[in-house]
Amino acid sequence: MNKLATIALFAIILSSCTGEPAGEEGADSTEPIKIGFIGPLTGDAAAFGSDAINGAKIAVEEINAEGGINGRQISIIAEDARCTGGDAVSAAQKLINIDKVDVIAGGQCSGETLAAAPVAEAAQIVIMSAVSSSPDITNAGDFVFRVYPSDALKGAALANYFDSKGYTKIAMISENTDFCIGVQNVISESTAKSGGEMVFNELVEPGTKDYRSLMTRLKDIDFDVFLVNSQSDSTGGAMVQQMRELGMENEIVGTDTLDSITLGQVMGEAMEGVKVLSVPSLSASDPKGGPFVQKFTEKYGNAQQSTFFAALSYESIRVLIDVMNKVGTDGPAMRDALYGHTGYDSIVGTITFDEFGDVEGIPYALKEFQDGELVEVERIPLN
Amino acid sequence: MPFFIHILFVISNWIPSMLSHNVIFGKGKIFHFGPMGVAIISSYGIVITLKSTGSFALAFLVGLVCALLISAVFAWLSVKLEPDALGVITLAMHIAILNIAINWTSLTRGALGIPGVPRLSFFSSNTTLSITMAVVAVLWIIFMLYLDRSSFGRQISALAEHEWYAKSIGISKIKINLIAFFIYALGMTIVAFFSMQYLTILHPNDFMFPAFIFYITCELAGKPGSVLGVTLAIVLLTILKEGLRFMPIPTGLTGPLELIIFGVILFVAVWWRRDSVFPNTRSV
The missing domain is CATH 3.40.50.2300 (Response regulator)
Structure with missing residues (x-):
C-alpha cells in the first residue's frame, strides 16, 4: 500500500500541473x-x-x-x-x-x-x-x-458519376472501419436507387494488404467499375496494384483516401487511369x-x-x-x-x-492519375 | 465540478467489473483474458434491446442473460483447459466476439457503432448518473469484501493454491468457477448498463485491447485478489491517466508523450507485482 501511496502522490502532483486554475478566465x-x-x-x-x-x-x-x-x-x-x-x-x-x-x-x-x-x-x-x-x-x-x-453526399456523387457513365454493375471492397462502412452503406443504397447492382461487395479487416484471393474471385465476375473503399492510401494502393496484376483493366474509382500525393509515384504504372472522387486537391501551385x-x-x-x-x-x-x-x-x-x-x-x-x-459548398471533384500525378478532370454535381 | 463528477463516474464505472474480474484472475488465479468479450456481448445486448424496445428493464435483463451465457462458456473452458491454454483461448474469444460485433452489420451497425443510446429520465443529468454509479460501486465493494471472507472466497483461494488438495476435501471446481464467472457477468452488465447511458454511443473501438490492459494493470498494481488494493489502484490509476492531460506538454506532443509516460508508470507498477502474476502452488 505504501507503493500505491507513492503513485497517489504522483497522481496528485500531476493533477496539480494545470496551466491555470479553472474558471478564472472570461471577464478579463x-x-x-x-x-x-x-x-x-x-x-x-x-x-x-x-x-x-x-x-x-x-x-x-x-x-x-x-x-x-x-x-x-x-x-x-x-x-x-x-x-x-x-x-x-x-x-x-x-x-x-x-x-x-x-x-x-x-x-x-x-x-x-x-x-x-x-x-x-x-x-x-x-x-x-x-x-x-x-x-x-x-x-x-x-x-x-x-x-x-457527409458520406451521404459522397454516395450521391458517386451514384451520379456511375449513372453518367452508364455503369450498372458495381464491384467494391471495403475495409471494416466506420469511415468505409459509412461509404459502403451509402454506395449500396445509391446504387440500388439508381437501378444498379452491387455484383461484388466484400468487407475486409482494417489494414489488410493482401487482396489476391478476393481479386481472383473478382476476375470471374462481370462488372463495370471497381470501387476502392479503403481507409488509407496504402491499403487502397494494394487493392489497385493486385487487381492490375491479374490483368483486370476495368475502370477503378477510389474515394478520399486514394487522394494521395505520393501514391502515383510509389505505385507507378498500376495507378495510371485510376479515378478518385474526393474534395478538390490542394497543391503548392494552387492559387488559393x-x-x-x-x-x-x-x-x-x-x-x-x-x-x-x-x-x-x-x-x-x-x-x-x-x-x-x-x-x-x-x-x-x-x-x-x-x-x-x-x-x-x-x-x-x-x-x-x-x-x-x-x-x-465543399464540392466533389473527379481526379485521375496521369503520368504519376493526380489531375482534376471534372466536378461532380451533388444533386 | 462537472469534470470531477465525470472522473467519479469513470472510477465508479470500472469498479464492479474490475473487482469481479479480480475474483477470477486475482483470487482464483484463473487466466481469464476475455473480460472484454463479455463486455461486448453484454453492451450490445443492452443497447440493441433498448433501441428496439425502449424498455430499460428488458435491456438490462437481455444484457445480463447474454453475459451469463458467454460466462458459462468461459467457466466451462476454465475447468477443461490448462491455465496457459485458457489464457490463449480467452484472448482468442475476445477477438472472435469483437469480430462478430464488427461484422454482423445488420444487427450491430459494425464499425459505425450505435449512436443515440437513450437515458433513463432519472439520469438526465451526469451528476445523478455519476452519483448513482458511485453508490452502486460502493455497494459492490461491500459485496466483494463480504465475498472475500465468505465460504466461496475461501474455496476459490483453496483451488488457486492447491487444486488437487481442494478437490480432495470436496470443493467443486466447476461450481466455484461458475459462481466467479457469473459474478463477473453481473458486474459487467451493471457497468455496461450505466456506461452506455453515460456515453450515449456504443462503439467497437471502446472494446479493444487497451481496455483489457487497464484491467490487468489495476489488478496487478493493487495486488491480485485484494479488494481494497485493486479499488485503490483503480482510483489512483484513473486519476493518473486523466491527470496526465494536465501536464504542460506542447500541443504537438500531447498524445504520444502522455502514452509513453503512462506506459512507463504501468510498467513500473507491474514490475512491483511481478511475483504475484503467476499462481504459487502451496506445497503440502
Missing part, C-alpha cells in the same frame, strides 16, 4: 481565447489526427500574428481521444469544465465527435469537426458542426491553397494522411474565429451565427452550414 478581455482540440493523436488513426492538429495550429498562429481577436490571442489545447468514445468524453469534459475552452475543434473520428457531442451540447459549447464524415453526425445536436461533407500547402510542408513536412485534412482543420478554425470576431465567444450566439454563416470563402471551397450543421 486580455485573456487568450481558448480553442479545445479533440482528435486521435495516438493509435491507428493518429495520421489524420496529426494532420488536423497541425492544420489547426497554423490557423491559430496566423490569427495571433494578425493580432488575434479584438486584441485577444488564441491558444489551442489539444486532447488525445485515441479514436474512442470514452476518451473523447473525458477530453471534452476536461476541455469544457477545467480548461474552460470557448469552442471545441473536433473530434476527428466520427465516434469521437458523436461521443463528445452530448457533453458540448449540455455545456452549450460549439463543437466543429474537420474530418468526421459519418451520416449519424447530421443529427448529433444543435451545437455540432462539421466542415467535411498553395500558400497553406507551402507553409504546412515547411513546418511539418509532408502530411501523414492528406494535406486536405490539414486544410479542412485549418479552415474549421478560421470559420470559428470569423464567427467569434462577429458575435464573441458565447456558445448559443456562435451556434446561431454559424447557422446563418453563408458563403465563407475558404481554400477548400465555399463554406455554408445547413440546418443540421453539415457543410454545404
Whole structure:
C-alpha cells in the first residue's frame, strides 16, 4: 500500500500541473481565447489526427500574428481521444469544465465527435469537426458542426458519376472501419436507387494488404467499375496494384483516401487511369491553397494522411474565429451565427452550414492519375 | 465540478467489473483474458434491446442473460483447459466476439457503432448518473469484501493454491468457477448498463485491447485478489491517466508523450507485482 501511496502522490502532483486554475478566465478581455482540440493523436488513426492538429495550429498562429481577436490571442489545447468514445468524453469534459475552452475543434473520428457531442451540447459549447464524415453526425445536436461533407453526399456523387457513365454493375471492397462502412452503406443504397447492382461487395479487416484471393474471385465476375473503399492510401494502393496484376483493366474509382500525393509515384504504372472522387486537391501551385500547402510542408513536412485534412482543420478554425470576431465567444450566439454563416470563402471551397450543421459548398471533384500525378478532370454535381 | 463528477463516474464505472474480474484472475488465479468479450456481448445486448424496445428493464435483463451465457462458456473452458491454454483461448474469444460485433452489420451497425443510446429520465443529468454509479460501486465493494471472507472466497483461494488438495476435501471446481464467472457477468452488465447511458454511443473501438490492459494493470498494481488494493489502484490509476492531460506538454506532443509516460508508470507498477502474476502452488 505504501507503493500505491507513492503513485497517489504522483497522481496528485500531476493533477496539480494545470496551466491555470479553472474558471478564472472570461471577464478579463486580455485573456487568450481558448480553442479545445479533440482528435486521435495516438493509435491507428493518429495520421489524420496529426494532420488536423497541425492544420489547426497554423490557423491559430496566423490569427495571433494578425493580432488575434479584438486584441485577444488564441491558444489551442489539444486532447488525445485515441479514436474512442470514452476518451473523447473525458477530453471534452476536461476541455469544457477545467480548461474552460470557448469552442471545441473536433473530434476527428466520427465516434469521437458523436461521443463528445452530448457533453458540448449540455455545456452549450460549439463543437466543429474537420474530418468526421459519418451520416449519424447530421443529427448529433444543435451545437455540432462539421466542415467535411457527409458520406451521404459522397454516395450521391458517386451514384451520379456511375449513372453518367452508364455503369450498372458495381464491384467494391471495403475495409471494416466506420469511415468505409459509412461509404459502403451509402454506395449500396445509391446504387440500388439508381437501378444498379452491387455484383461484388466484400468487407475486409482494417489494414489488410493482401487482396489476391478476393481479386481472383473478382476476375470471374462481370462488372463495370471497381470501387476502392479503403481507409488509407496504402491499403487502397494494394487493392489497385493486385487487381492490375491479374490483368483486370476495368475502370477503378477510389474515394478520399486514394487522394494521395505520393501514391502515383510509389505505385507507378498500376495507378495510371485510376479515378478518385474526393474534395478538390490542394497543391503548392494552387492559387488559393498553395500558400497553406507551402507553409504546412515547411513546418511539418509532408502530411501523414492528406494535406486536405490539414486544410479542412485549418479552415474549421478560421470559420470559428470569423464567427467569434462577429458575435464573441458565447456558445448559443456562435451556434446561431454559424447557422446563418453563408458563403465563407475558404481554400477548400465555399463554406455554408445547413440546418443540421453539415457543410454545404465543399464540392466533389473527379481526379485521375496521369503520368504519376493526380489531375482534376471534372466536378461532380451533388444533386 | 462537472469534470470531477465525470472522473467519479469513470472510477465508479470500472469498479464492479474490475473487482469481479479480480475474483477470477486475482483470487482464483484463473487466466481469464476475455473480460472484454463479455463486455461486448453484454453492451450490445443492452443497447440493441433498448433501441428496439425502449424498455430499460428488458435491456438490462437481455444484457445480463447474454453475459451469463458467454460466462458459462468461459467457466466451462476454465475447468477443461490448462491455465496457459485458457489464457490463449480467452484472448482468442475476445477477438472472435469483437469480430462478430464488427461484422454482423445488420444487427450491430459494425464499425459505425450505435449512436443515440437513450437515458433513463432519472439520469438526465451526469451528476445523478455519476452519483448513482458511485453508490452502486460502493455497494459492490461491500459485496466483494463480504465475498472475500465468505465460504466461496475461501474455496476459490483453496483451488488457486492447491487444486488437487481442494478437490480432495470436496470443493467443486466447476461450481466455484461458475459462481466467479457469473459474478463477473453481473458486474459487467451493471457497468455496461450505466456506461452506455453515460456515453450515449456504443462503439467497437471502446472494446479493444487497451481496455483489457487497464484491467490487468489495476489488478496487478493493487495486488491480485485484494479488494481494497485493486479499488485503490483503480482510483489512483484513473486519476493518473486523466491527470496526465494536465501536464504542460506542447500541443504537438500531447498524445504520444502522455502514452509513453503512462506506459512507463504501468510498467513500473507491474514490475512491483511481478511475483504475484503467476499462481504459487502451496506445497503440502
